[in-house]
Amino acid sequence: MKTVTIENVVKRFKLEVLIGHNQLDRILKKTKVRRPGLEFMDKFDFIATEHVQILGKNEINYLHTLSDEECKLRIANIVQYDPPCIIITSNQEEPLGLRQYCTEEHIPVLRTPDSTSEMSAKLDAYVTKAMAPEIAVHGVCVNVAGIGILLRGKSGVGKSETAHTLIGRGHRLIADDIVVLKKLSPQTLLGTHNEKNKEFLALRSIGLLNVVRLYGRAAFQEESRIALDIELTEWQENALNNELELDTKYKTYMDVQIPHIQIQLQPGRDVAGLIEAAANNWYLQQQGYSAVEEFMKRLEPEFEE
Incomplete structure (x- = not known):
């Protein structure tokens, strides 16, 4: 603080x-x-x-x-x-x-x-x-379509590269490598930079980039409320399933629970696109919409026969 x-x-x-x-x-x-x-x-x-x-x-x-x-x-x-x-x-x-x-x-x-x-x-x-309590975590913070997302994963897994792809699609960087989380209320967690890493994005094989100088002011945002915690992990065979909807999991920071999603990486997989889908799906859920509920309603006539 x-x-x-x-x-x-x-x-x-x-x-x-x-x-x-x-x-x-x-x-x-x-x-x-x-x-x-x-x-x-x-x-x-x-x-x-x-x-x-x-x-x-x-x-x-x-x-x-x-x-x-x-x-x-x-x-x-x-x-x-x-x-x-x-x-x-x-x-x-x-x-x-x-x-x-x-x-x-x-x-x-x-x-x-x-x-x-x-x-x-x-x-x-x-x-x-x-004056809010704060902690620093290793990861990348981005704002995707107005929704704050904390990307985590082991070093070298591709967090910064994924953030770069998202910036290219019109989304915004908040912090790379070190993300400062501030607890504004029992339900609100704010993600921001630590001033030193403001506007900078580090890419392996390329080096340090200033996203504002490269892509303009629209590529960067000072802070964002964290709505999703997404962990990028290495691909594991037979670890994925095809359930219609998984039970919501949470990651806790300073007693604030954030919905947690794990995305496994594999060559050719559109990770940035999956993150966009997760952000948009979270927004729809906040509006009270569930794709699974709508799908099950469509199946009800078949069950009644």
Whole structure:
């Protein structure tokens, strides 16, 4: 999990620092920003602390309706919860008392031209991803028709070559060799690169390729939710079967279960095409469609005779 500081946030979103230039090393501990409501009124022990506080137009306009002393009191109510920083949106003027209390408590005050909803959404998404638990796995991550796929297998089995074929068919590379997996929720796993291998694909006998330079921006994607775990294995005689539909198997990463498929390799076998079929079939299943169920319905009249 990456440590996120106020300085990271300032640089990421190009925020103006009004107060606390020397306190930008403060660390964010919570992923969700808050808009003060009850905090304005009085101290409540059950209110979550250590969240970034955002002051939008409604909050600033409310503070401007108060007397000087009341405004200072409301500001003090926010500061006592020790937020890592306070962000003023829509380039509004700071309310009376904010500079005094935040300077005394060493709390940075930042400002952005973005609206409250825009800033909240962007900051929540950024901090959630940055602070998510993560692991690095050996494999290749690709996005096939909008579906994130983690390709695994022994070294030299053909993962990168398969990814290259998929890129040639209009799909996108996310990471080669080392894939960073981030757990965003109990059901959501995000695949991305580790910055060093961004846009690079290593092919035996060819060398290192920059897919963006070779094939354009459409050949690369920063990240994707992982929907399928596909393992490429060597061909084994008599290991395949012709069942209409196999029971779904899963691979678990950080307690997140991902549907798992094994594809055996053999000269002449269209592995990239099989991966496309697996991705499209997974999508149809999410829509509630099952080819096996439809096939069995077509056979029902014969069984009834």
